[in-house]
Structure formats: C-alpha cells, structure tokens
Amino acid sequence: MTAQAPQSSRSLKSPEEIPGSYGLPLIGETIELFRDEELFYWRHFHKYGSIFKTRAMGKNFAFLIGPEANRLVMMEQADHVSTTLGWEFLRPVFGNGLLFMEGEKHRATRRLMYPAFHGRAIASYFDTIQSVAQDFVQDWATRETVNLLTEFRRLTLVIACRLFIGTQTASEVGQTSQWFSQLVKGGLSILRLDIPWTPYGRSQHARQKLTEFMRSVIAERQRQGNLQESRDVLGLLLAAVDEDGNHLSESEVIDHALFMLVAGHETTSNLLSWLVYELGAHPEWQSRLRSEQDAILKDAPLDMTHLKQLSHLTNVLKEGERLYPPVYGMPRGVVKDIEYAGYRIPAGWYVDVSPMLTHRLPELYAEPDRFDPDRFAPPREEDKQHPFALVGFGSGPHGCLGFEFAQMEMRVILLTLLRQYSWTVTPERESIAPMRQPSKLMKNLQARFTLVN
Numbered sequence: 001m002t003a004q005a006p007q008s009s010r011s012l013k014s015p016e017e018i019p020g021s022y023g024l025p026l027i028g029e030t031i032e033l034f035r036d037e038e039l040f041y042w043r044h045f046h047k048y049g050s051i052f053k054t055r056a057m058g059k060n061f062a063f064l065i066g067p068e069a070n071r072l073v074m075m076e077q078a079d080h081v082s083t084t085l086g087w088e089f090l091r092p093v094f095g096n097g098l099l100f101m102e103g104e105k106h107r108a109t110r111r112l113m114y115p116a117f118h119g120r121a122i123a124s125y126f127d128t129i130q131s132v133a134q135d136f137v138q139d140w141a142t143r144e145t146v147n148l149l150t151e152f153r154r155l156t157l158v159i160a161c162r163l164f165i166g167t168q169t170a171s172e173v174g175q176t177s178q179w180f181s182q183l184v185k186g187g188l189s190i191l192r193l194d195i196p197w198t199p200y201g202r203s204q205h206a207r208q209k210l211t212e213f214m215r216s217v218i219a220e221r222q223r224q225g226n227l228q229e230s231r232d233v234l235g236l237l238l239a240a241v242d243e244d245g246n247h248l249s250e251s252e253v254i255d256h257a258l259f260m261l262v263a264g265h266e267t268t269s270n271l272l273s274w275l276v277y278e279l280g281a282h283p284e285w286q287s288r289l290r291s292e293q294d295a296i297l298k299d300a301p302l303d304m305t306h307l308k309q310l311s312h313l314t315n316v317l318k319e320g321e322r323l324y325p326p327v328y329g330m331p332r333g334v335v336k337d338i339e340y341a342g343y344r345i346p347a348g349w350y351v352d353v354s355p356m357l358t359h360r361l362p363e364l365y366a367e368p369d370r371f372d373p374d375r376f377a378p379p380r381e382e383d384k385q386h387p388f389a390l391v392g393f394g395s396g397p398h399g400c401l402g403f404e405f406a407q408m409e410m411r412v413i414l415l416t417l418l419r420q421y422s423w424t425v426t427p428e429r430e431s432i433a434p435m436r437q438p439s440k441l442m443k444n445l446q447a448r449f450t451l452v453n
C-alpha cells in the first residue's frame, strides 16, 4: 500500500466517491473505531488505500494517509480545519488548553507560553527531572518484574505534578495524582452526566479539586512574594508577559497547566514504555547507548550539554516515535472545503491524518516494521526524504509545544536506567510483532532489571 500525492485537477470528485463505507445507519462505524482503535486504521488503509471515508459519532470522516496529507492538514491548509472540532470529544478531560484555541487568540497565547518550554526554562527543569527519576528507579533491580507502563505513568506524573502544578510533598503528589487519574478516567466515559456518583461527575469534581489546589499554590506564592519564581512551568506561566505587556490570567494559567498535565502525561509514558521495551529486546542497542554515554560523559555527572551530543540516543528516540507514535491519528473539523487526491472534502466533514500509518510506509522507511535506529543516521536519514515523514509530535500551528520538554525528560530517564541497569523484557518481540495495536499491547510490557557492574 502506498500513499498518493494530491492532484490539483479542477474536475474534483465528490466526497461520496471517496472509497470506504458509512457503516450502519445512525451509528456508522463508531463501534469498530472505538473497539479496534489502531486496527481500524490498518484494516481500512489496506482495504481502500490512502484516502478512505467512514461515519462515526454521527460525523463523516475522510482519512488522508501519507506525508503530503500531513503537510496539507497540519500546515498548508491548517486554516481550513479546526483542532477544537477535531478533538471536541476529549474536551471534558483536556479543558480549555491550546488545542482548543484557534486563530489569533491561539497564536498569541502560544507565543506567551513558548518561553516556558524552550531554552533556559527546559534547562531549569533538568535537575528536578533527574533527581525524581533517580529516586524512582532505585529499587528496580530488587523487583521480580516491572510493568513498564504502570511505572512510567507514575514517574511522569510525579514529574509533571512537581513542574506543572507546583506540587511539592509526597502526600500532595499522591493526592493530585489521584485527582488526575479520576479526571482522565471519567472524562472519557461515554455517559456524560455531571452527577457526583457517575465517573463523569467524579472527573469534573477532580478537575475542580485540582483547580482549587493550584489556586492555593498560587496564593501561597503570592503571600511569599515569589510569584515570578521560574523554577517550574507554573512559575513561568504566571510570569509570562508579551511585548505589549499582556499576561495570562490566573484561570488561564490553571487551564493551560492542567492541559499540559494531560497532554504530556500519557504520551510520554507510552513512548517511554515502548523505548525501554525495544531496548530490552535489542541488548546490542543497550550496549551501544551505554558506550556512547561513557564516551561523552567520561566520569562527569550528566548535564544538559551532554544530551544533544548523544546521537545514537537521538536515533533511538526517533525510532520509538516512528514505530509507536502515541497520538496515532489527528482529527480536524473541516471549516473550509479542502482538496486532496482529486477529491473535494467539504466544510462540515472531518479529516484525520495518521502519524502511525505514515511512519510505516515502505516508500519512506525500509522494512518499516523493523526496529532500526540507524535508519536516521547518515547516509540513510530516511526521515529527511520528506519534511512530513516523521510527525509523531505533529507540526504547523498546533505542533507539540512540549516537544523539547518531552525529549529532555525521556533522554534523562533512559540515561538514568542505562547507567545503572541492563534489562530483558517480556513478551518476546517476535510473539507480538509487527505491533499493529500498540495501545492494547503496551499494558503487558514487563522488564526485569539487573545492576550493571
């Protein structure tokens, strides 16, 4: 199966002619989409090719697969589509974060938030991340097995609570993590009644509790006169001012910080689980990364300047992003007609582009199901064939704001593990390859850690 290039012919075909099926009356293919998740994408791609339609949740969708589709939707015609409409079903969990803003308001808010996620700010989070990670993994060799997803969810949540919402003590982390889990679990429930005993009601209650907690942290900082403190994301968002003197209100800061918590938590822990799994299944890569670390650090403690010098590690991270993009599909509501591959997709429809399917196209990546980080090293550099060939963090106006943060966090955690441990994993890679449904498989990934020398 290959991806098609767009046509600019004037004789556009109607959306009704897009290959695919609307499924059953009323419900369309909603059940298949939610039940099978990634498999739905794979099956339809194999059956219909690089553009196909479906109907789910009462909406008409066109799935557009390949790097040109990514370019069109994420960048070239980003103003013809809406992320707010596309991600609407996640709004009870996500609240009013950046993904739910459009146009000038989105651009201005993103500009204000940018400094909290780049350069000096990222460096200022390094120590917290490193010390939390070291404490967290210190007893892993004493455990029979470690469930990767469970542990990385806990670890990234502790880090995010410390840096995004200002949690300090272990009991605060315990409480805020619990509220956070309730928020995510209930927010995704299909029945959305805001009544205390329903999962959805509990999730909205948890959001309220998290909001109150953050208000109290901000009030305490105000009382101590260190509101502008920039040790954490919360501090930097509170301090953010643009060239016209505009700043975010307290409730905007809280909304954005909570959105970061949600947007950054599952994505990072999912990808970390797969990275550690693949390294467990490829001990030769553990050795290469350990040797690279020894050669660059010598006996010095790890610091920010080392991270970008570790090119094998960079390639391993890219290979994880390629094979297991946590956001495997990106939906958008069409607000102005778009054209793709000779079809007209009208306003009122939805489009979905897929990092997961793009990343496994054989015309971009040789033997796409293989774990082969060297594909990113010169002279191969397979991702450089097309600027939208590797898009696990999105691109364009809504591309991931937390990219640098996530890259730094994942590098620090992997290096912390590599320095202390070697590990093996179950299940056997051969028994689950080619991993068409990572979101289902990842719950079972286990590792056994042994101290190195």
Ligand code: HEM
Pocket: 083, 097, 098, 099, 100, 110, 260, 261, 263, 264, 265, 267, 268, 271, 325, 326, 327, 330, 331, 391, 392, 393, 394, 395, 397, 398, 399, 400, 401, 402, 403, 405, 406
């Ligand atoms: C491995 C980790 C991560 C992955 C794979 C990832 C992926 C993505 C993707 C694909 C998008 C674009 C969604 C779309 O266009 O529909 C996105 C947006 C976003 N991500 Fe991440 N993300 C990760 C970690 C993080 C972290 C740690 C943070 C916060 C520190 C974060 C904050 C955001 C924000 C704020 C947006 C919305 C940007 C906007 O709408 O302007 N992400 N992310």
